[in-house]
Amino acid sequence: MFHPFDVEQFLSELEHGVKYNYSESGVHPMTLRELVDLVGLEPDVLWNTMLDYPQVNGSTFLREKISAMYPGTNADNVLVTVGATEANTLIANTLLQPGDSMVAFRPIYEQLTGDARNRGVDVRYVDMEADNGWAIDPEAVMAAVGPTTKLIHVINPNNPTGRVLSNREREGIIAAAASVGAWIVADEVYIGTERDTDEATPSFWGAYDKVMVLNSTSKAYGLPGLRLGWLVGPADAITACWRRHEYASVATSTVSMKLAEAALAEPARTALVERARRLIRTGFETLTEALAVHHNIFTVAPPHASAMSFVRFNLPIDSETLAMRLVREQDVLVIPGSRFHVENHFRFSSALPEAHLKEGLRRLNLVVEDVLKSA
CATH class of the missing domain: 3.90.1150.10 (Aspartate Aminotransferase, domain 1)
Structure with missing residues (x-):
């Protein structure tokens, strides 16, 4: 169905x-003009860009810029995707099989969960309560995992509530994943959009050995039209997603990668x-x-x-x-x-x-x- x-x-x-x-x-x-002016990109850089097929997993320069945001990674830990949308689809196709289960927190943007359900995966929801400030109960997370749980999916900061996980909630999610050997898939597209602090929301990368992080240029950077996202994870898992990326889209666009290279470089x-x-x-x-x-x-x-x-x-x-x-x-x-x-x-x-x-x-x-x- x-x-x-x-x-x-x-x-x-x-x-x-x-x-x-x-x-x-x-x-x-x-x-486009605002972006070009902000990053100081010479117009000839765009005009002289060859509109050929790009490097399929993302240009090396762009993947190096992305890996610099995640300590301990290099370009081999990064796959450039067609927005976070494709990243979610690649996760579902790579880490999940019919009969598996996963845990997610509701309310949630139902992209990865929808992909999973359409693959015959049992999605177990842990509901967050408005009256409790949309907090997550770590005990409920532990109760939701089991022998068939292959991943726990978290959007942090959350969509649609904008809530950032507390340390207690993060530790509870990690403990629940570790108890059954599940992956944590962290959608972190809203890191950088903090309303009440200049300190960035901490990434799940590096907090646990089985983590896949996804992000994009759409939300915090105001560049959704680039349709450019990325996955960060262990090199073997990234390679497995890369193989499926070749079926899904081959690559994101050459021009998008060129603009993203400039946007993700400092001070831009x-x-x-x-x-x-x-x-x-x-x-x-x-x-x-x-x-x-x-x-x-x-x-x-x-x-x-x-x-x-x-x-x-x-x-x-x-x-x-x-x-x-x-x-x-x-x-x-x-x-x-x-x-x-x-x-x-x-x-x-x-x-x-x-x-x-x-x-x-x-x-x-x-x-x-x-x-x-x-x-």
Whole structure:
């Protein structure tokens, strides 16, 4: 039985053409000119780039830049992929077989879990509770693993809540994985988007011997159009994913790799992260001011990181109905919590230009007013 990707289906059917789009999960994208100017790339570097097939596993220079972020690795520990999307698919195809099980934490962006379910893998969810700040119970993680558990999947910082794991939660996940010899697959695309600190969220790399980390240029760097991601892991596991990469996509684009080489080199990388944090911090303040207009309607656990918030609402309609009314009546798009299997919430991206953000929030409040009048 095929399981559609609920979040991406919602986006692909509605996001293009909508005027006020708050459904995305990264910071406001950069233009090509903005990126070229920021990194100081001479235009001739692009114009003289040969549009040939690139190095399939990623250019050596790019893989070296990526490996520098992960102590103890070299280029052989890195595979460049077509976004984190392909990285997730390669993980599912490499580490999981029908009849295996895996553990994941919900609410979650259901990409790897959806791939796994479509391969006949039993996905065991450990639910995080809004009333507990979306914390993970280490004892529940240990109880969820068993003899068939091949991996524990964690998105840290989390999508959609923006929560960063505590040391106790990290240690609990590692202990549970070690107890059954499972892999930890850590989606770390939101590292660098910290809202309340300049200290980067620690990677799972190096914390345990069976770790695969994935990341991309999309979220913290504001470059989703490059469609460029990467996997970091033990060299033999990376090679196994590389073999499947040759079936899935052969390689990401030459131009994307060239631009990523420049973006991930210092001082450009730090400048991109600083840009992301500025947008995230000012955007969240604007969001919370707008949500306070209606007393006792909205609550949100402030995200530790990421460009988005998972907002709880107290209205006499469900999240899908609210989202569709926003589209039809105000040309505003948010993702209903039902797409993450959590009702009475919506995911809202606020790391956007201020004027655009304020207008969309004004329109959101107009719909809320109408719902309250009709109640």
